[in-house]
Amino acid sequence: MHSRQAGTAGRTAAFVTLLVAGMAKSLHAAPQDHVRPEVTLGRTAGPVRLDGILDEPDWQTAGLIADLTQQAPVPGGPSPYHSEVHLLTDGATIYIGVRCADPEPGRIATHTMLRDADLSSDDAVGIVLDTFGDHRTGYIFQVNAAGARFDGLIATAEDVSADWDGIWDAKVGRDASGWTLEMAIPVATLRLTPGLGAWGLNVDRTVARDRTEMRWSGTTLDARFADMRRAGELRGVDGLDAGLGLTVTPYGLVRHGSDFVAGRSETDGDAGLDVGWAMTRQLSGVLTVNTDFAETEVDTRQINLTRFPLFYPEKRYFFVEGANQFAFGPNLGSDFVPFFSRRVGLVGGETVPMDVGAKVIGRQGPWGIGALTVRTGASPQAPASSLSAARVTRDIGEHLRLGAIGTRGDPSGLVQNWLGGVDAVWQSSTFRGDRNLTTGGWWSRTGGEPPPPGAPGDPIPGTGAEGGADAWGALLDYPNDRWDNAFSFKSFGERFRPALGFLPRTGIRLWRGHVAFQPRPASARWSERVRQMLFELAADYVTDPSGRTESWDGTVVPFALETPAGARLETDWIPQFERLDVPFEVSEGVLVAPGAYHFQRWRAQVDSRPDRRLRYGGAYAGGGFYDGNLGEWNGYLRWSSRAGRLQLDTEALYDDGRLPAGDFIEQLWQQKAIFAFSPDLVLSLYTQYDTVSRNLGAAVRLRFTIRPGAELYVVWNRGWIHPPAAATGTELDLQDDQAVIKLRWAWRPTRAL
Numbered sequence: 001m002h003s004r005q006a007g008t009a010g011r012t013a014a015f016v017t018l019l020v021a022g023m024a025k026s027l028h029a030a031p032q033d034h035v036r037p038e039v040t041l042g043r044t045a046g047p048v049r050l051d052g053i054l055d056e057p058d059w060q061t062a063g064l065i066a067d068l069t070q071q072a073p074v075p076g077g078p079s080p081y082h083s084e085v086h087l088l089t090d091g092a093t094i095y096i097g098v099r100c101a102d103p104e105p106g107r108i109a110t111h112t113m114l115r116d117a118d119l120s121s122d123d124a125v126g127i128v129l130d131t132f133g134d135h136r137t138g139y140i141f142q143v144n145a146a147g148a149r150f151d152g153l154i155a156t157a158e159d160v161s162a163d164w165d166g167i168w169d170a171k172v173g174r175d176a177s178g179w180t181l182e183m184a185i186p187v188a189t190l191r192l193t194p195g196l197g198a199w200g201l202n203v204d205r206t207v208a209r210d211r212t213e214m215r216w217s218g219t220t221l222d223a224r225f226a227d228m229r230r231a232g233e234l235r236g237v238d239g240l241d242a243g244l245g246l247t248v249t250p251y252g253l254v255r256h257g258s259d260f261v262a263g264r265s266e267t268d269g270d271a272g273l274d275v276g277w278a279m280t281r282q283l284s285g286v287l288t289v290n291t292d293f294a295e296t297e298v299d300t301r302q303i304n305l306t307r308f309p310l311f312y313p314e315k316r317y318f319f320v321e322g323a324n325q326f327a328f329g330p331n332l333g334s335d336f337v338p339f340f341s342r343r344v345g346l347v348g349g350e351t352v353p354m355d356v357g358a359k360v361i362g363r364q365g366p367w368g369i370g371a372l373t374v375r376t377g378a379s380p381q382a383p384a385s386s387l388s389a390a391r392v393t394r395d396i397g398e399h400l401r402l403g404a405i406g407t408r409g410d411p412s413g414l415v416q417n418w419l420g421g422v423d424a425v426w427q428s429s430t431f432r433g434d435r436n437l438t439t440g441g442w443w444s445r446t447g448g449e450p451p452p453p454g455a456p457g458d459p460i461p462g463t464g465a466e467g468g469a470d471a472w473g474a475l476l477d478y479p480n481d482r483w484d485n486a487f488s489f490k491s492f493g494e495r496f497r498p499a500l501g502f503l504p505r506t507g508i509r510l511w512r513g514h515v516a517f518q519p520r521p522a523s524a525r526w527s528e529r530v531r532q533m534l535f536e537l538a539a540d541y542v543t544d545p546s547g548r549t550e551s552w553d554g555t556v557v558p559f560a561l562e563t564p565a566g567a568r569l570e571t572d573w574i575p576q577f578e579r580l581d582v583p584f585e586v587s588e589g590v591l592v593a594p595g596a597y598h599f600q601r602w603r604a605q606v607d608s609r610p611d612r613r614l615r616y617g618g619a620y621a622g623g624g625f626y627d628g629n630l631g632e633w634n635g636y637l638r639w640s641s642r643a644g645r646l647q648l649d650t651e652a653l654y655d656d657g658r659l660p661a662g663d664f665i666e667q668l669w670q671q672k673a674i675f676a677f678s679p680d681l682v683l684s685l686y687t688q689y690d691t692v693s694r695n696l697g698a699a700v701r702l703r704f705t706i707r708p709g710a711e712l713y714v715v716w717n718r719g720w721i722h723p724p725a726a727a728t729g730t731e732l733d734l735q736d737d738q739a740v741i742k743l744r745w746a747w748r749p750t751r752a753l
Contacts, residue, residue, distance in 0.1 A: 037217050038198070039063045041236035044090045050182050052147075052173030054086065054097045062086035062097070063236065068205055068214035073520070073531060073564070075219050079212060085203050087234065091241045094185045098125050100145075100205060102178040109208035109611040110146035110644035113676035114684070115703070116162050119144045121566075121610035122644075123208050125181050128154065130200025130228040131192035132282065132363050134395055136427070137324055138200060138228050139166070139190065145179045146644040147172045147679040155324035156427065157227035157436070158331060158479065163313065163320035166190075167247075167709040167746060186708075188242045188748055191322075191362045194281040197238060200231035208611040211531065211566050220434050221481035221520075227436070229398075229429040244749055245278025249709070253294060253742035260734045274318070283362035283369065288318050291354040293345075294740040295713040298699045301688050303653055303668050305630075307584055308504040309459075314341050322361030325370030326391045328405050330425045330440030330475040335490060335510065338421055338444060339389040340502035343411045344374050352411075353377035355384075368393035368403070376413075385413035389500060400426050407500040410448070417448035417499035438477040445470040446497050459503040461494065468493035484516040494545065507544060514538035514555075527564075534560035534570070551578045565609040568617075572603040578626065587657065587664035588692075592626045599624025614639050628659030647674040667691045680705040694722035696732055709746030715739070 042062035049056065065085035070077045086097040100123070102108060108123045122144040130138040140160060142150040149170055152162040168185045192199070203216040204225045215223075218230025250273050258265035272290035279285050293316045302310050311334040314320055319341035328338050345354045359372035373388035387409035394402045403423045410417040421444030431437035446469050473490035494507035516536040521527045536557035542550045553576040560570035577598050584592045600623050607617035618635025636651045649672040657664045667690065674684040681704050689696040702714040716739045720732040 037065075037232040038235055039065055039085075039087060039201070039232065041087050041089045041094070041234065043236075044088050044095070048088065048090070048095050048182075048184070050169055050171045050184050052171040052180050052182055054099065054180060054182065058088055059086050059097055062088045062095075063234075065203060065216050068203060068216055069219045070212060071204075071215045071219040071223065072213040072221060073211070073527075075221055079214060081205070081207055081212060081214065083205050083214060085216070089236070089240065091239070092187055092243065094187065094240075096127060096181075096183040096185070098181040098183075098203070098205070100125065100178045100180065102207070105174065105176060105178055107209050108145050108174075108179060110144055110148075110642075111613075111638075111640040112144070112644050112647055112674070113146050113148045113679045114647070114674055114682055115148065115679070115705075116150050116152075116165070117148055119148060119150055120206075121208055121615070122146070122148075122206070123179070124206050126204040126206075126225060127183065128200070128202045128204075128226060128228065128231060129190070129234070130231055131190045131196075133193050133196045133199065134363070134366075134368075135200060135229045135231075135398060136395075136401065137368075138226070138231075140226060141166075141168065141170075141183065141185065143170045143172065143181050143183065144644070145172060145174065148644065149679060153320075153322070153324040154226045154228065155327035156331075156438075157224040157229075157429075159324070159327060160226050161320060161323055163315055164323070165317065165320075169708045186748075187240045188245065188247070188278070190242075191278070191284055192237075192240075192242075192281050193363065193365075195238065198233040198235045199237050200228045201234035202228075202231040210564060211611075218429075222435055223429070224436070224479075227429055229427075242278060242281065245281075245284075247274075247276035247709075247746055247748050249274040249276070249744055249746040251292065251742060251744045253292060253740055255294065255738065255740045257736070257738040259736050261736070279360070280362075280364070282364055283360060284322070285360050286318070286321065286358065288354070288357045291318055291345075291357060292742070293317075293351075294742050295701075295703075295711075295715060295744075297701065298686065298688075298697070298717070300670070301668060301690050301693075303655060303666050303690060303692060305586055305655065305657075305666075309502075311502060312342060316341075316345075318357060318359075319344070322359070322370060325361045325368055325393075326372075326389065326405070328391065328403065328421065329423045329442040329473070330438055331477060331486075331488075332442070332473075332490075334502060335504070336444075336471065336473075336492070336498075337502040338405050338419055338498055339391070339407050339500055341372075343500045343502075344387050345376060347379075347381040347411050350379075350381045352379040352381055366395040368395075368401075376411075382411060383413040385409055385411065387411065387500060399428050400424070405444075407498065410499040412499075415449035417446065417497065419444060419446045419498045419501060421445070436479050438479070439475060441472070441474040443470065443472040444496075444498075446495075446499075448497075448499075450497075459492075459497070459506045461506055469495040469497070471496045482518055482520075484518060485514065487513040491545075508550060509543050509545065511541040512539070516557075529563065531562045531564045531566075534562075536560075549577070549579065552576070563609065565611065566607075567609045568605070568607040570603075570605045572605075572621075574601040574603060574621075574623075575599075576601065576624075586626070586659070587662075587666060590657070590659060590662040590664050592659065592661060595627075597626045599626065601625070601630075613642065625657060626659060628657065630658075631656045645676045647672065649673075665691070694724070695735070696720040696722070709748075711744050713740070713742045713744075715742070 040063045044058045068083045070079045082101040084099040088095040124144040126142040138154040140152045153164045166189045170183045173180045205214045217232035223230045252271045256267045275287045277285045355375045355377045357374040370391040378384045389407040391405045405421045407419045423442035425440035427438045471492040475488040477486040490510045492506045520532050538555040541552045556573040580594045603621040605619035615638045621632045634653045638649045640647045651670045653668040655666040669689045671687045676682045683702050686699045698718045700716040704712040718737045719735040721735045
């Protein structure tokens, strides 16, 4: 066994070495990037009032982008939507003013004022900034015509996290000829490389009713807005003042909770502190003491009819700040996440106290750095433990990035665990002219003590011969508009156990590929009805280490299309194979016997155009399921007021399984009601019910942004349980209740202090 593992490690090292050498060779042969347009920040002579009106005299002398170029549907084509972008700074804050002319302002689409909502169906303006000058990572800021703000971190062009909330502000104004946006981004909100002559900048405007998209730079159909290699250059950024680089954010809260099953209630208060310090202009340190996440939105429930755990994204502020620095490997997605921060402070789905945490994030020249350590307190779920993770990357030229990652600790606090890994990623947006291409490889290994049986968060073990404690993989990805193709391989040893990571199953080898042909009709007769068509072949193939097939599934899309307004129609054929070596409880009391199962499924999906006030859509999937049949319906109905103040959303999932071992019906119902007094004061109600947990949950959340960085939250969560022996399907018993009032107030001292 030892020699076999050594051989695997040797082959893996040789593979990574050859891959890196090949990518480095490709680097020298790569064509030069496109010529980037330039604009220079203007300097203010007086204060800028953020009110959605560009009436200060300084806007007339600001750096000017005179217009944006159509990127879709016709790159470079004429457009009736004239745009002007003005850029100013007073040295401490960057001001961006955008004038969006519209010949039919009554058709401007807005559906929401909620922070970090999906703005893809709204008229909106987006800004991306590459403040490190690495042409890879960056920040994204987006505002719709109702003033809703969206921000996130860019790890790669295909990996944009929306969970980061920076301190910045925006206001909009509407008039008879369009709308106007003013943004103010404090320099202290950004990590940056000092001494750069220019940052990467791109500006994007979307008109929802005909899905016209306009940009300053990167205007081909293959260009992704988050691809910083396609950005232009923002000059005049040298000498910007980030102040002392210190942000102190205390919080205080009052909490009342009731457990109606146990018949007890409790009221208490708490306080804590976050301190952020810009150790250099590129590197930031964060210290958190007695961290509380009471204001974090509840998870969206899911129904799981597979044998493997589901992925839930991180939403807690301390962990999402700088999360792009921990991104590992070439587009691993949720197949494997070496450091999955949801493992920290959560054990078996229950929260554990986080006494203190510290992290360092940012860059130093060509080096990217992310390091985090947390001390969790003792709880009924787990004893106190120390957990840590570190990630380092090194840029080699314009396209190649090498990296390493390590984690240490086990959330259960009962055993020790460590992980180490290396990766190499080569990316280009100039392959064969202006095409996107990504390739890369990674290797990882874990060690430590074996976990106790049934430890929370452990991957599902494989069924083949016992394998090693390492994992590795490679990817070739060609993500472009007409052809979108990707092929990857991943291998996970039987004893590979990343205690601080996310991994659904071990002891497998996974081959994955898809080929998608996405033509756009050229003739006017067809292009007026169809924006783009899709024909796709995709497959996953899984074996154990000995080569025995464990499962496979394919997806054939014989027909799919989108209309110019965004309505969508798709049909799929999905053949599948699953091998079970032990019984699988697909639903409560319904066991699928061990065996090899071949079955086929079909799916059809319809979505209405997204710019309308009333939007709807759904899908039906039917056909075989193991040794029986499964019908699955899911759908949504969404309505919003014209100004985007009121949103009403309903989503439903209904599974009807008919198997020899028994029949089952599982349902999930979700409703959202959101009322925005303004983009700074939003009240939301979110209810969820599923027949698996038999629990109805209601979450009421009021978020009041007093000023950027100072927020008041009022949160009320209540749960009801459906008794197993209930006489009717509507009977519910009150289970628990919690109300929290929390105030967070960020303070940035000036140099004068």
